[in-house]
Amino acid sequence: MSTSIFEIIGPIMIGPSSSHTAGMVRIGMMVNRIVNENIQYVHVEFSQKLRMTYSGHRSHVALIGGIIGLSESDIKIRDAITLARNRGIEINVDFLPEGEYPENTARITVGCKDTRTITVVGTSIGGGSIIINSVDDVLLEIVPEGYHVIIWSDNDLNLSEIKGKVQSGRGQNRFVTCLTFSSMPSEILLSQLHNLKGVIKCEIVKPIIDYGVSLTNEKKYQSCLDLCEEAQQSSLSIAEIAVKYEAARSGFSEENIRKRMVKHLTKMKESVLEGEKPNKLLYGLANGRDAYLLKKAVNEKKLISGGIVPLAVSRALGVMEYNGSMGIIVAAPTAGSSGIVPGCFTTLLDEYGFSDERIANALFVCGMMGVIMSNRNVSFSGSVGGCQGEIGVSSAISAAGIVSLFSNDPKKVVHAMALCLKNLLGLVCDPIAGPVEIPCIKRNAVGVANAFISADMALAGIRSFIPPDEVIDALVDVEERLPHELKCATVGGLASTCTAKKVREELLNQ
Numbered sequence: 001m002s003t004s005i006f007e008i009i010g011p012i013m014i015g016p017s018s019s020h021t022a023g024m025v026r027i028g029m030m031v032n033r034i035v036n037e038n039i040q041y042v043h044v045e046f047s048q049k050l051r052m053t054y055s056g057h058r059s060h061v062a063l064i065g066g067i068i069g070l071s072e073s074d075i076k077i078r079d080a081i082t083l084a085r086n087r088g089i090e091i092n093v094d095f096l097p098e099g100e101y102p103e104n105t106a107r108i109t110v111g112c113k114d115t116r117t118i119t120v121v122g123t124s125i126g127g128g129s130i131i132i133n134s135v136d137d138v139l140l141e142i143v144p145e146g147y148h149v150i151i152w153s154d155n156d157l158n159l160s161e162i163k164g165k166v167q168s169g170r171g172q173n174r175f176v177t178c179l180t181f182s183s184m185p186s187e188i189l190l191s192q193l194h195n196l197k198g199v200i201k202c203e204i205v206k207p208i209i210d211y212g213v214s215l216t217n218e219k220k221y222q223s224c225l226d227l228c229e230e231a232q233q234s235s236l237s238i239a240e241i242a243v244k245y246e247a248a249r250s251g252f253s254e255e256n257i258r259k260r261m262v263k264h265l266t267k268m269k270e271s272v273l274e275g276e277k278p279n280k281l282l283y284g285l286a287n288g289r290d291a292y293l294l295k296k297a298v299n300e301k302k303l304i305s306g307g308i309v310p311l312a313v314s315r316a317l318g319v320m321e322y323n324g325s326m327g328i329i330v331a332a333p334t335a336g337s338s339g340i341v342p343g344c345f346t347t348l349l350d351e352y353g354f355s356d357e358r359i360a361n362a363l364f365v366c367g368m369m370g371v372i373m374s375n376r377n378v379s380f381s382g383s384v385g386g387c388q389g390e391i392g393v394s395s396a397i398s399a400a401g402i403v404s405l406f407s408n409d410p411k412k413v414v415h416a417m418a419l420c421l422k423n424l425l426g427l428v429c430d431p432i433a434g435p436v437e438i439p440c441i442k443r444n445a446v447g448v449a450n451a452f453i454s455a456d457m458a459l460a461g462i463r464s465f466i467p468p469d470e471v472i473d474a475l476v477d478v479e480e481r482l483p484h485e486l487k488c489a490t491v492g493g494l495a496s497t498c499t500a501k502k503v504r505e506e507l508l509n510q
């Protein structure tokens with residue numbers, strides 16, 4: 001599947017973590033569609049690494065929210081456990097054996113009214129993206145962007161005539177088959193499938209992602225070099241190329257795609273406003289007033305760095321404080337780094353008087369940088385690649401977007417990205433005790449400042465000595481080499497300090 005621009009500038013989601021909260025909602029939504037029955041109990045087993053973080057990131061709440069039919073942008077997720085219990089659903093949380101499942105995996109066993117159980121295993125792979133790995137222990141690859149038909153049967157079905165991807169296997173009690181299509185299968189076909197001999201249950205699983213099914217597997221735009229060449233030869237801006245790319249991959253009109261980005265910008269503005277109010281963080285490790293303090297100092301002209309950067313930083317802090325209180329934010333590319341893009345671009349919008357459409361174009365440029373990174377195998381998950389893949393990437397794509405507002409030179413855009421990314425290579429993921437609070441919130445501040453400084457350098461004509469594509473590859477290299485203790489394991493870096501250990505102990509005792 002090709003990466004959507006709206007996976008980089010999106011999803012619109014409830015905080016605090018895109019991998020551990022939004023991703024878990026989406027796994028739950030898939031379970032909801034796969035099971036599609038009255039549920040009596042849910043037994044959740046998380047992979048071991050989630051042991052310390054699941055509670056702080058509300059992974060169990062998010063998963064249950066998805067299972068009862070809520071989406072990742074629904075504020076009611078906050079109350080999902082109560083809502084599920086009110087429906088008479090029993091909930092139990094446990095952990096999977098060490099090393100047998102990928103990071104950020106949930107195995108969900110659902111008990112239905114007729115005493116049957118269905119087991120689904122899903123993995124959150126970063127930035128809210130997920131994959132379903134198995135149903136009733138039959139290994140499958142079910143993506144949330146596709147149309148799937150899941151069939152349980154007594155016998156192995158002969159589906160050689162079907163035009164679509166067919167996966168099947170024998171589970172503990174019965175055969176499970178998954179058919180995948182790029183559009184909704186016809187009523188005639190569905191009726192034929194229902195009536196096949198031996199079929200016990202047949203469910204249509206429609207896409208849970210609203211930015212469209214990928215119509216192609218082609219990973220177009222694998223390098224900044226190719227992108228710049230195309231921009232120069234076609235005389236299109238990077239934003240225009242990005243809109244055309246998204247239209248081609250999704251089948252949606254360019255107008256639809258432009259409107260969608262303006263909607264994401266509107267959500268960002270709302271999160272900035274919410275960030276200016278006092279926010280009560282889930283764990284209260286940060287006081288939720290840092291954005292207020294900085295904004296006050298900006299207004300009183302007490303700061304030494306001056307200009308628009310401190311204002312943008314105060315907005316980034318505010319969005320992160322709102323995210324930390326389970327507010328609705330736009331992941332860009334993740335929730336842990338979701339303050340940087342709105343901080344930078346809402347400030348530029350206000351201070352320079354840019355229109356929403358012009359800022360949306362800059363966001364398309366940010367998204368295009370993320371697509372190239374994704375195609376070059378960058379992980380946007382702190383638990384896979386460290387904070388460099390979250391704060392580092394968010395800062396770098398922002399630098400590119402900022403330059404695009406002031407220059408038509410695509411080379412300046414990609415060099416801003418490279419200059420910025422280099423500064424945060426090696427940044428570790430070390431949240432203390434689990435919640436996306438410390439150091440995550442204030443790291444967004446350095447992401448904003450780095451983006452502006454790098455944009456300024458690129459606009460002044462400074463180039464990255466290492467070509468931009470090679471800088472992205474260097475990020476992949478560092479992501480792979482980074483030890484697992486420094487990837488959201490809550491044992492290394494700041495999480496290893498005496499203060500962090502004390503906080504962790506206190507939280508565990510609670």
Ligand code: SF4
Binds near residue numbers: 381387388428429440
């Ligand atoms: S330290 Fe960085 S990567 Fe890790 S949870 Fe916080 S923001 Fe995300």
